[in-house]
Amino acid sequence: MNAASLTLQAALGExxxxxxxxxxxxxxxxxxxxxxxxxAMRHAAIGGGKRLRPxxxxxxxxxxxxxxxxxxxxxxxxxxxxxxxxxxxxxxAMDDDDMRRGKPTAHKLFNExxxxxxxxxxxxxxxxxxxxxxxxxxxxxxxxxxxxxSRASGPNGMAxxxxxxxxxxxSSFDLPTVTRLQAMKTGALIxxxxxxxxxxxxxxxxxxxxxxxxxxxxGLAFQIADDILDVEGDEAVAGKKLGKDAAAGKETxxxxxxxxxxxxxxxxxxxxxxxxxxGFGPEADLLRDIARFVMDxxx
Amino acid sequence: MNAASLTLQAALGExxxxxxxxxxxxxxxxxxxxxxxxxAMRHAAIGGGKRLRPxxxxxxxxxxxxxxxxxxxxxxxxxxxxxxxxxxxxxxAMDDDDMRRGKPTAHKLFNExxxxxxxxxxxxxxxxxxxxxxxxxxxxxxxxxxxxxSRASGPNGMAxxxxxxxxxxxSSFDLPTVTRLQAMKTGALIxxxxxxxxxxxxxxxxxxxxxxxxxxxxGLAFQIADDILDVEGDEAVAGKKLGKDAAAGKETxxxxxxxxxxxxxxxxxxxxxxxxxxGFGPEADLLRDIARFVMDxxx
Numbered sequence: 001m002n003a004a005s006l007t008l009q010a011a012l013g014e015x016x017x018x019x020x021x022x023x024x025x026x027x028x029x030x031x032x033x034x035x036x037x038x039x040a041m042r043h044a045a046i047g048g049g050k051r052l053r054p055x056x057x058x059x060x061x062x063x064x065x066x067x068x069x070x071x072x073x074x075x076x077x078x079x080x081x082x083x084x085x086x087x088x089x090x091x092x093a094m095d096d097d098d099m100r101r102g103k104p105t106a107h108k109l110f111n112e113x114x115x116x117x118x119x120x121x122x123x124x125x126x127x128x129x130x131x132x133x134x135x136x137x138x139x140x141x142x143x144x145x146x147x148x149x150s151r152a153s154g155p156n157g158m159a160x161x162x163x164x165x166x167x168x169x170x171s172s173f174d175l176p177t178v179t180r181l182q183a184m185k186t187g188a189l190i191x192x193x194x195x196x197x198x199x200x201x202x203x204x205x206x207x208x209x210x211x212x213x214x215x216x217x218x219g220l221a222f223q224i225a226d227d228i229l230d231v232e233g234d235e236a237v238a239g240k241k242l243g244k245d246a247a248a249g250k251e252t253x254x255x256x257x258x259x260x261x262x263x264x265x266x267x268x269x270x271x272x273x274x275x276x277x278x279g280f281g282p283e284a285d286l287l288r289d290i291a292r293f294v295m296d297x298x299x
Numbered sequence: 300m301n302a303a304s305l306t307l308q309a310a311l312g313e314x315x316x317x318x319x320x321x322x323x324x325x326x327x328x329x330x331x332x333x334x335x336x337x338x339a340m341r342h343a344a345i346g347g348g349k350r351l352r353p354x355x356x357x358x359x360x361x362x363x364x365x366x367x368x369x370x371x372x373x374x375x376x377x378x379x380x381x382x383x384x385x386x387x388x389x390x391x392a393m394d395d396d397d398m399r400r401g402k403p404t405a406h407k408l409f410n411e412x413x414x415x416x417x418x419x420x421x422x423x424x425x426x427x428x429x430x431x432x433x434x435x436x437x438x439x440x441x442x443x444x445x446x447x448x449s450r451a452s453g454p455n456g457m458a459x460x461x462x463x464x465x466x467x468x469x470s471s472f473d474l475p476t477v478t479r480l481q482a483m484k485t486g487a488l489i490x491x492x493x494x495x496x497x498x499x500x501x502x503x504x505x506x507x508x509x510x511x512x513x514x515x516x517x518g519l520a521f522q523i524a525d526d527i528l529d530v531e532g533d534e535a536v537a538g539k540k541l542g543k544d545a546a547a548g549k550e551t552x553x554x555x556x557x558x559x560x561x562x563x564x565x566x567x568x569x570x571x572x573x574x575x576x577x578g579f580g581p582e583a584d585l586l587r588d589i590a591r592f593v594m595d596x597x598x
Contacts, residue, residue, distance in 0.1 A: 032463070033467075033470065034454065037459065038454070088415055088416075091411075091412075112390075113390075113465050116390065116392060116415065117461060117465075120422065121454040123423075124454070142442050143430050144430075146442070150423045150426040150427035153423045155424070159416050159420045160420070167332035171332065
């Protein structure tokens with residue numbers, strides 16, 4: 001393990017602890033009939049996540065000297081959206097998954113109604129967190145974070161991409177359509193995680209082009225790596241069922257490009273993501289390491 | 300029909316048209332694999348709703364001379380949350396309803412996955428609408444609207460109340476618990492609809508007490524009237540299945556108080572709601588009429 005990956009491992013560990021603690025504080029179980037709702041949120045939200053999105057927010061925010069607590073709160077809000085999407089995507093009517101992060105999915109451990117509501121509550125909590133003055137004193141910053149996250153998660157972002165993904169089982173999508181699907185389904189929230197760091201840092205939109213290029217390439221590389229993991233990964237390490245895309249007859253980067261070209265494409269995207277950061281010095285090394293990690297991860 | 304109810308009928312008609320037009324513009328069907336997602340949102344959102352919540356926002360906003368388009372946008376956002384909650388509450392895992400507003404529910408006409416995602420998308424769109432500068436130029440106002448709506452719809456509001464309602468089938472709730480359940484499940488969003496008008500009007504929080512009292516009493520009266528409708532209403536007029544609470548063995552205001560006392564309680568709450576408005580002149584007549592309408596409606 002070289003120095004860079006040591007730093008990345010430390011950062012991953014720190015963010016994981018930080019986000020777990022924030023979820024723990026956010027989701028104390030009330031002594032009333034909503035207890036299972038909170039238990040389901042805690043089950044899905046605490047422990048086991050890579051926390052890639054909050055890490056991206058915090059790594060980007062630190063480029064601009066943003067207060068760590070503000071960045072952590074924004075990262076928590078984005079992770080709330082990510083966790084809600086996992087809960088809903090795992091439902092029987094959607095991807096019908098029994099395992100997630102090595103644990104039973106929320107609807108298996110509780111029931112479907114509780115899982116649907118747990119997702120809905122995390123969705124609302126994300127915006128409550130961002131709207132709070134503790135996230136940033138300046139309301140312009142808060143409202144810009146909210147606008148960006150609502151767009152990234154709605155019909156033109158994550159949820160729209162999930163709808164396309166459900167249709168992918170019925171149709172035979174071509175490469176541009178699969179690319180658009182993935183840019184929406186996973187790319188939009190990854191892009192939002194980086195953008196949030198820039199918003200907190202009050203970087204004007206016209207100066208965010210390199211970071212946006214980085215996030216776009218990273219998001220695509222992340223998804224290709226995910227497709228490769230789905231075929232080559234170890235279910236015990238991944239903590240979820242694999243091989244699902246092929247079983248569902250869905251076109252993916254892998255099915256359309258083949259393993260070698262898909263891997264080559266992901267490597268190229270990682271290099272490109274790193275190149276976008278050439279205007280930054282060593283302070284952006286963590287972002288560079290994250291890009292390489294996305295390709296080499298095993299879950 | 301007297302002059303007051305004529306004005307109310309006109310206002311109800313105007314708001315219904317306005318909200319339908321706004322949903323129509325918001326939800327144009329894209330020419331891509333998300334078409335059914337948009338069709339499902341349109342099906343659930345357009346036509347047939349009472350639009351009580353946007354009407355409350357617009358009626359409150361007009362007390363303070365708020366621009367009508369701003370109030371309409373805020374009302375649309377709140378109605379997005381209301382419609383998303385109807386879609387999710389109707390799901391087989393939740394209340395399992397086949398009919399809503401006289402039409403098949405979204406999951407019946409499309410499928411469960413599309414219905415879940417349509418709800419999730421309307422949820423995100425609500426916050427995107429509020430975060431947009433077109434809703435109000437002042438970011439303080441937008442962020443306060445967002446904070447209020449996220450709280451009213453999350454685990455301490457609507458979604459938390461729905462969780463309590465699911466538990467009500469298993470437990471035998473007493474009157475204070477049923478009151479709290481309903482204050483969360485329907486009361487919070489009704490309160491938020493009035494509060495939004497005051498926020499847009501830049502009324503300082505300490506001067507909102509009468510409006511909050513009005514909204515609290517109105518919300519409770521609305522729910523008691525709903526319980527009465529569930530027992531005494533006409534399914535063809537209501538546009539949904541009735542008699543469900545008794546069939547599910549849930550305690551309601553009606554089961555706990557009996558029909559006569561429940562009706563008396565609702566009338567008293569309507570009177571009380573109107574009394575809260577005594578500091579306002581005839582400009583608050585629409586709010587007064589809404590309170591009376593809530594008791595006399597047939598759907």
